[in-house]
Amino acid sequence: MKVVVKIGTASLTNEETGFPKPEILGEISEAFSYMIKKDIKPVLVTSGAIxxxxxxxxFKKRPKTITLKQAAAAVGQGLLMHIYSQFFSLLDIKIAQILLTREDIIxxxxxxxxxxxxxxxLQKGIVxxxxxxxxxxVEEIKFGDNDTLSAIVSTIIDADMLIILTTTDGVYTKDPTTHKDAKRIKVVKEFTDEIFSYAAKTKTSLGVGGMETKIKAAKIATSVGVKVIIGSGKNPYKTIVGAIEGEDVGTLFLPKKKHLDSRKRWILYGLTPKGEIIIDEGAKEAIKDRGKSLLAAGIVDVKGNFMAGETVKVIDRKGNFIGQGIVKYSSEVLKNIKGKKTKEIERILGFLPFEEVIHRDDLSII
Structure with a gap:
């Protein structure tokens, strides 16, 4: 079993000093020791370097310019790893540093x-x-927040569970700090507009993200078969161990049953889409239910400018996201051949380079 744990700035650090709270670090290291003894392979995604x-x-406060943020990160990352090393080594846990950008995933x-x-x-027992x-x-290659990064890491390692630690013990119907009648959502089976509406009502304080980015991260991870729990970072040992043991320790997001292979996970969440292809119901049924390739005949519209070999979103007529794939034709060509059958395409182009617009091996369906 592989588990990714994400802890953000608000849960980890002291707001005044910017330094990690010793009691939180102690609980995290204890929880990781517990997992290792259970033969679970854990990964930690952490903020706090800047x-x-x-x-x-x-600096007395977080700088606004990217160069000063990068300088702060350069100084802080070494300190962050040193602090983690001190705590984890007390429990004879070896750690390793992995720093990623979106470019590493693309x-x-x-x-x-x-x-x-x-x-x-993980095979060597190193965290x-x-x-x-x-x-x-820089902005073009940033994940933007570590919630998204933790979901991407979950897809990279094919994790079984993602635990996102935050300043509240889950997603609430209202802000629990100001509303006594706020109710915690225990289980989420589908990502509805109502679930996302709760994000603005659940206060998480500090950090780059917020509850909305955590729910979006949960959507990414669950779509590739990863179970997600959003729970309290105030007592991380209880949350992590409770999540492993199946206890009610936050908001549980149930995963989709199917597990995508490594390349399909990469296509779906590693690559940045350059445009959209809108398809009809017949094409939707063919690629979703029968595992077929996407043909030009099923395409009703093309949005954006992209080249052959780039990645696009596949959307149905109602605007629902179906999946993502690598196209064999540019947007310019697709606008001329959309809705056309194979013989017509050959007549329009003068030859037939490919029968399919997106081959099923290059198409990742959620």
């Missing part, structure tokens, strides 16, 4: 290299501690 780098650089070779590194570390590589990441 906060730790502020004081050594003489590039297939780098994605596989990251996957193999995770596998090797990977993951953070976004803020030192080199």
């Amino acid at each position: 906060g730790l780098g502020l004081k050594p650089l003489g 590039n297939r070779e780098r994605y596989i290299n990251a996957q193999r590194t995770f596998e090797t570390l 990977p501690i993951v953070n976004e590589n803020d030192v080199v990441a």
